[in-house]
Amino acid sequence: MFNLQAQYDRLALLTDEVIEEKNARFRGIVKVPIDDLVFAPDFVPCDYNISPAKVSRLKRIFRTEGCNRSEPSNFMLGTINQNVLLEALQLSQLTLDDLQDSERPRMLYLPRFQYIRCANGRSRAAAVLDTPRLGTWWTVELYADLSPKTFDIIAENYVNEGAFSHGYICERILHHRIKSPSEEKRWWARLTKSLGCILKSLLKHPTIAPPLFELIQNIPGMRDGFEIGTWHKIIGGKCDEEVIRYMEFTLESWLKLMGSKEALHYVDTEDVRAFQLRVPGVSQVDYRYLAGLIESGVAFKRLSNTAERSQLLHRMKDIKYLLPSIYTLQKDFKYLRLCTDTMKRLLCGKNKIPFTVQVLAYDAFSRKAPIGPNEVFFERLKRLYICIMRDLVELTGEWPLLEDGEESPEVCFRHPENWHRLAQEARRLGFESDEIRRLAAENPDDQVALKALHDARPSSLYEYNQSELQDILNRIVNEFNRARVRVSEEDQSTFTTIGAGEPITRRCGRQYSGAYCRDRWSFDLVGFSRPVSNSRDITSLFVRKSVFHAFWRLDEDQDGDEPMLQPTDSSSPSPRDDSFDSTEAPSDPDTYDEPMMEINSESRQTNMRQSSRQKARRRPLITNRGRTRAKQPPRNQKMHRMKSRRAVKKLRRQLATQGLPNQQQSAIQPQTTAGQPLVVQDRLQLDRRGTDTSRQLSEGSINVSSSVMDLIVPFGQDAEMQILQYDRSGWRARSCRRGSISRMIDDVKSQLGEVDFYHREGRAIAEHEISQYQVVCIVPRNNAISDADFPAEEL
The missing domain is CATH 3.10.20 (Ubiquitin-like (UB roll))
Structure with a gap:
């Protein structure tokens, strides 16, 4: 911290102008209940951002020497709005003259939802609250409407009060960057050398810096959760697009809750801690808890408009995902990093390539089309991430967080069978790379058998006859084939429950082993994309859905979120063209139907996979266990019709961009039969044996008139x-x-x-x-x- 000379230099900044303003704004000395005080810099109650050792020392002094609240040097300095002060005087039956008696200060009571902002005294207030026999009030040197600049200068002189959070220091640096470079340097001095280097690299980051600092500057409550030390890992993770989507979703969620950008300034640290990781639009428990905080005035203390508080209660019902924050992003990044590292290893092996994961995936995507493949690409990218999440432990070799009383496993390794299946799925979805082809071509059973031989007889001490080795492996693999798939009748995981829901502390960060075993077979893009109805509380499966939405976005029928970010052309490692003009015609007319095929095939294939799988038991975690699940009920017919109609509308828009007259566009009429959706079912047959996946398409995804088809087919050539x-x-x-x-x-x-x-x-x-x-x-x-x-x- 600062030495005595620095303290003296800082006090010199209290210029005649500041002293003159203090004299003009001074209103008197009053006694104020501790509950009516909030403290700089984040304006939260006294039990946040305090030093427990300092509070304990003050409590000991109060017990042994007494509590001297009449000494002027012990007064707190506070500021209040002039109109609020007049209401408080009327409520307390006092006048301004009554406040001038410093020897016998009077008790001032504030109206509901109003607070005095104090520049100092946080630790003293906390010590008094822990010593109720002394009375829970303190003496305040009261000013009316001190300017923010003057108040900040005064507050920053109390350097021995609670430490400034990283987020507050960052906000001050950004605030003074243009206006006062000398002030900016003083705030840089509050950071250690390593933290300063990380923050400088973060400030220079072209894509991550803008949304991050928009959150820090617009939502004061986010600053306390910002930890500079974690961001060098986030920058190094090369998952910029996912992190940006999370931050944009954070701003969107709080804007939806507060109603306007101006109202975001009412959100303080205590509010963010109370609201983050809750979903009042789905969980009745969360709604009742948060509604109680709003109605009692504990939440959003600076929001005094009663009508606005009532509107908050209505807007909370629109929050359909866990409310995120900078703090939850830093926690959820630990989960994201496992997924993106797996994706990078799938695409590039162990090679370190200086591009983001999404750019690498886009470069490996083989089914680009000139009309704009983004929707198809993102759909398939999300499905590939779902596969990674489903087998995350087996793919990474990292155990989930342990349940209470659970013992850590002795061995956990990357299983070749899971990597082989993931590579096959990647190729089926249209991703191609040398590493994907290598993984898809290898026999995972041979690898497991060879590992077993070397584990039993270490290669440092023993060796096998190379001419006999393959025969030995074949015999072992044949024994593997004698195993039968287990059958389980356990129920599928649900997003909500009428019992006890997922605890708040487990709603961000890495998964726990019980949740992983219970939920992994329910990871399904189609299921994730369905809206969740209101219920008593949410489960761990809903937490995964919410985290997935924050990083990759789900396309729900009732959700108006922005689409995923597109990878920039300048970042692509491939020399071929990765940009597309929406006005260009596809060379293959079947390209138009591809998104519709994917919607239908995804649902059908998911049911097929889940009918041949089953969930592992909750404890202990047994990996790579195949089970058979009872066949799931068919999809809701209304959902079929809605998605099919959207697909037809999309086809019409695409045809419009190619110059078809309106009369010809209107000739496209979807034909339906009773009980059958617009998208013809059972169109995509998959043969998942071997390394290559064959795709067999039955006739037509949309029934259109022959005259229209005559226009579509030759268009690309003409x-x-x-x-x-x-x-x-x-x-x-x-x-x-x-x-x-x-x-x-x-x-x-x-x-x-x-x-x-x-x-x-x-x-x-x-x-x-x-x-x-x-x-x-x-x-x-x-x-x-x-x-x-x-x-x-x-x-």
Whole structure:
């Protein structure tokens, strides 16, 4: 902290202007109940951000020497709104003149939901509260409407009071960055060297810094939970998009609760601690608890408008996910890190590549389409993360948090069978990489058998005859095949319960072993995407759904959240073009139907998988255990119809972008039969044996008239493309039909020799990808071209 000279220098900042304002705003000396006081810098009651040792010392002094609250040096300095002061005087039957008697101060009672903001005295107030025989009040030197600048200067002089939180220091640095560089340096001095380096790197981060500091600056209550030391791990985790989505969801949730951005300033540290990790729109227990805090005035102390408090009670019912905060993000990152590290290992093996996980996944996604694959990509990415979450322990080799009385397992390792299944699922979903192909091609039983041989006879002491080794492995694997799948009749996990729900302390961070065993087979994107009805309380399965939504977003019918962030082209490690124009036509008309197939196939495949699986028992955790679950009931028919209608509307919009007249668009009429949804069922048959997955499509995902199909099929071949050819004077344009692009390229090569192909923004394009783009740039290889020649523009 500061030495005596620094203290003296700081006191010198109390200029004549500050002293003059204090003299003008002084109203007198009063006695005030401790419950009517809140303390700087975060304006919360005295039992937060205190030193227990200091409080114990004061209590000992009070017992042995007494409590001298009449000594002016022991007074607290507080400020109050002038109008509130007049109401308090009327309530206390006092006048302003009565406040001038400093020898016999009078007791001042404040109206409901009103508080005096004190610059000092937090520890003294806490000690008095723990010593009730002394009376729970303190003497306050009272001012009316001190300016924030003057109050901050006064409060910051009490350096021996409760330590400033990292979030408050960060907010002060941001506040003084432009206005007062010298003040900014003084706040930097409050951080250790390592914390200062982390904060500087965080301030420079182009994507994470803006949403984080928006939370810190707009919601005062978030500052206390901000811990600088954890953010070097978050930055190093290379999961920027997921963290940004979590922070944006945090701001959206609190805006939905408070009603406006201005009302966010009423949220203090105590409010965030009370509301975070609760879901009053689903849990009746949470709603009753939070409603009691609001109605009693304990929550949102600075919100004095009674009508606004009533509106809060109504808005709470719209909160359908756990209320997040910066604190819960730092905890939930521990769970996210396990998932994203698994994804990186699946895509790239042990190689360390300096790109975010989402960019790597996007680069590995093989089913890109020029009309914009984002919706399909994100849908499949979320489904792949669901698979990772379902087998997280077996994939990472890290045990969940232990239940009370549970013993830690002796051995936990990454199981080859789970990695093999994950790689097969990744390929089925359209992700391809060298590591995925390697994992999908390996026989996991052979790996387990070989490990068993080396465990029984260590290779440092024994060796096997290489000519006999494969026969030994085959015999062991044949014995594996004698095992039968266990059958379990246990009920499926639910999102809500009429009994005791998930404790608050277990609603963020890593999973516990009991929750993992109980819930893992219920991890399902379709199930997660269904709205949850109000009930008594929530379960651990709802916690996983809420965490998944915060990081990756769920598309619920009644939810208006923003879509997932798109990976930026500049971050892609691949030289091929990763950007798409929504106006470009697909070369394959079946692309239009792909999202509809995925919705239907996801539901059907999930039921198939869950019918052949079963849940592990709660304790102890037994991994890699296959069980058979009773077949789940069919999906709600209304949900089928709603999703099918949305898919048809989407097809119409896509056709509109390709220039179809309205009359032709209206010809698309979904045909239904009784009890059958618009999307024809049983369209996707999966053969999950071997390393490659075969996909067999039955006829048609949407029934449309033959005249419309005649328009759709040839459209991609007849569409006009623009070719920009580069010479030393610039770009020259020519046009051709998409179907004749190959002949044109051959003509260009015969004239110019070897050529390279580019997107008009300068990214390289492979020759077989040319037909997917509306505009293609051609550059002879013997012509020198620089980045300054892009973006390509017609002369």
